[in-house]
Amino acid sequence: MNILVLGAGALGAYLGGRLLEAGQNVSFFVRQKRAAQLSIEGLKINSPEGNFESRDVTICTSLDEVGNIDVVILAVKGYHLDQVIPQVQTIVNQTGAFVLPLLNGMEHMEKLHHAIGNEKVLGGFASIVATLNQHGHVEHTSGTSTFKFGKLHEQQTEICEKLEVLQSQVKTKLVREENILKSMWKKYIFITAFSGITSAMQLPSGFITSSEATFAVAKKVVLEMAMLAGREGIILTEKEVETAINTLTGFKKEATSSMHQDMRKGLSIEVEHLLGGALRLAAKHRVAVPVIETLYGILKPYENGRLNM
Template identity: 70%
Template sequence: MNILVHGAGALGVYFGGRLLETGENVSFFVRERRAAQLQQEGLKINSPEGNFEQQDITVYTKPEEVNDIDLLILAVKGYHLADALPQVQTIAERTGAYVMPLLNGIEHVEALKQAVGEEKVLGGFASIIATLNERGHVVHSNANSLLKFGALHPEQHNICDQLEAVQANIKTKLKREEHILKHMWKKYIFITAFSGVTSAMQLPSGYMASNDATFTTAKKVVFEMGMLAEKEGIALSTEEKEAIANSLISFPKESTSSMHQDMRKGLPLEVEHLHGGALRIARKHGVTTPVIETIYGILKPYENGRPE
């Protein structure tokens, strides 16, 4: 299978590297500065799941350079989606590739369907706590990682079969889900609460576990998001929402979200993609989400990086 990973942040390099490690033909589509770094420093993963490195990496910086791709894995931040869409559209039209987005949130699914066609967009998401060091190498800090995927259209079962066949040899949890949209919503619920609260308090997740008031705030985000999921046709039981809330305090106390890590570095945040997206869905259905709206207001000044 010929796989192109669009984006080479920690998430894209980690899962792209794991696929490369199994022997799949994996290349990366990146900006020129990142391409130069990858060519100089190589791809390297430092992880409890096993270290991996490869010096010679195939990289592209222009859509017109890309040929013979079966699957495009879109692993950019939400705030880069608008810039990535024309590139994805060109590559999909040139190659006929399927597109599997690993973005947080949910609004990107419809945007991609409009760009490349409903039959070409798979469902997918990833879970990992990782960052890039100064050399552009992945530092994976929690004990495991997960990539879930599944068909959103009947024409996608063959490409899903091909990806599923990789799972026996890959050093991450790679799981196919029949009801992938529900799983994507559950991840959206989790990450909106986890990233929002850790970033708003500017502290790691242990402070959620040790402060009842903080955990109550996070739990309210989960239940507000659960209401939005139900408005969008995704039914979640009270037990499922409670499980998502409890998972927020299941990490080692020093663990934190990628959004909080970005905030520490003074980088842009996905607040508009995550919390802003939730508010747009709420407005569409005529409901209110006051806790999400409050967190959105707190984080919005950091959207483009640390305020001057």
């Protein structure tokens, strides 16, 4: 199978590296700066799931360099989505490839459906805590990683079957989900709470339960997000909601969200894609989400990186 990873940040480089390690035909579509870094440093993963390094990495920076592709793994941040959609459109038109987006949130799905058609967009998401170090190497800091995918259209059955075959070959959990849409919402609920609270606190996960008041805020974000899911037709049981709340407490004390890591580095953060997206859904359904609105207001000034005072 011919796989193009669009975006080689920590997420794209990790999954793309694992697929490359498994012998798949993988290429990376990246910007010039990242291409130069990969050319010099190679692709390197430091991970509890096993280290990997390769200097034999196929890199594309121009659409003319993209050849025969079966699936595009879209692994960019939400704030880069609008920039890359024209590239995704061209690649799909040229190759007929399917697109597996691994973005957080849900707003990207509607944008991709509009750009390339419902039948071309798989459902999917990633569960991993990773970042790039100063050399552009992946530092995987959570104990495990999981990448889930599933069909949202009957025309996607065959490509999902091909992806499913890879799960026994890669050093990560590559899981096919029958109800991928519900699973995507569960991830959206969790990551909005986890990213929002760690970034607003500017502290790692161990501090979520350091005070009853702080944990109450995190729980209220989960409840507000679960309510929005219900308005969108995704009904969660009380047990599923409770599991999402409990998951917030299951990390090592020093672990934190990717948003908080980006914030500490002075990088752009996905406040608009996650919390802003939730606010737009709330407005659509004419419901109030006061805790999400408050976290959005706290984090919005950091959207484009470190503040210059």
